[in-house]
Amino acid sequence: MKKYLRIFTMLAATGMLAGIFVYVFVINKSHPDYAAARADYALNAGEIFEAYRSDQAAASSLYDGKIVELTGQLTAIENADNEAYLCFVLDEGLFGPEGVRLHLLKSENNKVSTLQQGEWVRIKGYVTGYNETDVLLEHGSLVQ
Secondary structure (H helix, E strand, C coil): CHHHHHHHHHHHHHHHHHHHHHHHHHHCCCCCCCCCCCCCEEEEHHHHHHHHHHCHHHHHHHHCCCEEEEEEECCEEEEECCEEEEEEEEEEECCEEEEEEEEECHHHHHHHHHCCCCCEEEEEEEEEEECCCEEEEEEEEECC
16 A cells, blocks of 8 residues: 555656646746837738738748738728727728738737828738738737
């Protein structure tokens, strides 16, 4: 019986150490500050959209997972459940408008009220990909 108790104690200690390791190095890991991060690329919203539309594989290898700074004419501002999205409509496709869609950081939501449709803006965001209609950016912020 002592042998089983010793084995159980060692397994419990190993499990606790593994749990602490996961918490410290995985769960509690600090997230990047996207608003302060430097952009890897600076281009026009139309340029990145055309790059994805003409050769998605090449554009994905170049832009996915990178922070880009885009300049473009704001077409739509969408608010839903305390989330703000900025849209640059660049074409009318079979299923509706196509272009670039940016999800803003929560800290940037208060700046949306100062923006108007048709205004030229510079934004920065983390490119997550292309869904056959829109180039998607997350963790977005307005560049002043």
